[in-house]
Amino acid sequence: MHRGDGIGPEKLSLRDDTSLTLALPDEAATLALGAALAPGLKPGMVIYLEGELGAGKTTLVRGLLRALGIPGKVKSPTYTFVELYAISRLNLYHFDFYRFDQPEEYLDAGLDEYFQGDGVCLVEWPDKAGSYLAPADLRLRLSVVEDGRSVEIIAASAKGGACLRCLTN
Numbered sequence: 581m582h583r584g585d586g587i588g589p590e591k592l593s594l595r596d597d598t599s600l601t602l603a604l605p606d607e608a609a610t611l612a613l614g615a616a617l618a619p620g621l622k623p624g625m626v627i628y629l630e631g632e633l634g635a636g637k638t639t640l641v642r643g644l645l646r647a648l649g650i651p652g653k654v655k656s657p658t659y660t661f662v663e664l665y666a667i668s669r670l671n672l673y674h675f676d677f678y679r680f681d682q683p684e685e686y687l688d689a690g691l692d693e694y695f696q697g698d699g700v701c702l703v704e705w706p707d708k709a710g711s712y713l714a715p716a717d718l719r720l721r722l723s724v725v726e727d728g729r730s731v732e733i734i735a736a737s738a739k740g741g742a743c744l745r746c747l748t749n
């Protein structure tokens with residue numbers, strides 16, 4: 581990654597082949613991370629976006645979508661549970677399970693069908709769907725820290741590892 585994209589090399593901390601920690605000092609850095617992830621997306625990927633309210637999950641998705649050519653407002657699908665973005669090379673599904681009271685609500689809503697195809701699934705609050713949710717290829721754990729945000733990115737599959745390597749090359 582280059583300094584011009586908002587995330588300089590001094591902010592990278594590659595711990596091993598499967599995880600990376602980044603400082604995200606401002607919204608621009610979070611948007612830049614989303615944009616940097618876009619080229620590494622592969623059909624069928626599942627990406628968990630974890631973190632407290634206000635940690636930057638939706639902002640990261642906005643940066644990713646803008647890099648893929650989706651203009652306009654990007655909002656968290658808190659009430660609709662899912663937003664579809666059709667992009668020439670793939671379908672991207674943005675989920676938000678914050679309002680689930682029980683993991684079974686995931687099944688009751690029929691959302692498991694989205695995870696069986698070639699679409700890329702970005703999931704906010706994956707823990708709310710419990711063990712019913714497909715496993716992640718990549719986990720992004722966003723945190724609020726004194727000087728902005730930080731993110732730990734963990735590759736949990738070969739696809740996730742390839743996407744992670746796109747960030748460090």
